[in-house]
Amino acid sequence: MTRYVALLRAVNLGSHKKVSMADLRGLLVGLGYADVRTYLQSGNAVFTAAETRPERVAASVEERLAAELGLTTEVILRTAEELRDVVERNPLEVDDPAKSTVWFLAEPPRQDWLSGFDLGRFAPEEMRAGEREIYLRLPNGIGRAKLPVALGRRLKVTATMRNWNTVTSLLSLAE
Incomplete structure (x- = not known):
C-alpha cells in the first residue's frame, strides 16, 4: 500500500473549477482508496492506494x-516519502511559511529551462530548483511576487503551488 498526497491544480480559485472537499473525499473512496483526508478547500487530499x-x-x-x-484539472501526486524529501531538501530559509512556497511539477522541466534567465532581477525573491x-x-x-509569473512563462510543465504551511501540514496528514 502506498500513501499518496494529491494536489489538484487550480481548483477553488475564484469562481471556476469548484469542488467541495466532501465530494473529493467521496470520489477517492469510490475509487477504492483508504484513509482519505482532505486539507483546506484548495484541492489537497491524502489517501492510501x-x-x-x-x-x-x-x-x-x-x-x-x-x-x-465535471471538473477537468490535473492531479499532481507525491508519495508521503517524496513529500518528506521535499520538506527535508528545501534549500531556502523559511522565515515566513506563508511567503515560502513549493511548485510541484508533474514532470522534470527541460534541462535548459533557466538558460539565460537572470534570477537577480527579482531580488529579494529567491528560487531554487529541485x-x-x-x-x-x-x-x-505571493500576490505581489513577480518571479513566479516570469518562471511560469518559461517552465512549460504542468505545476501547482502550495505555501510552506500547506506543504508541512500535508506531510503531517500523510505520515
Whole structure:
C-alpha cells in the first residue's frame, strides 16, 4: 500500500473549477482508496492506494473528477516519502511559511529551462530548483511576487503551488 498526497491544480480559485472537499473525499473512496483526508478547500487530499504507479492513480482521479463532477484539472501526486524529501531538501530559509512556497511539477522541466534567465532581477525573491519541485521565497508576499509569473512563462510543465504551511501540514496528514 502506498500513501499518496494529491494536489489538484487550480481548483477553488475564484469562481471556476469548484469542488467541495466532501465530494473529493467521496470520489477517492469510490475509487477504492483508504484513509482519505482532505486539507483546506484548495484541492489537497491524502489517501492510501494499492496501486504503486502514481501515473495510474493520477489518471484515475482525473478521469473520475471529469466523469462525476465535471471538473477537468490535473492531479499532481507525491508519495508521503517524496513529500518528506521535499520538506527535508528545501534549500531556502523559511522565515515566513506563508511567503515560502513549493511548485510541484508533474514532470522534470527541460534541462535548459533557466538558460539565460537572470534570477537577480527579482531580488529579494529567491528560487531554487529541485528535480520535480521549485522552491520559492517571496518576502513581499505571493500576490505581489513577480518571479513566479516570469518562471511560469518559461517552465512549460504542468505545476501547482502550495505555501510552506500547506506543504508541512500535508506531510503531517500523510505520515
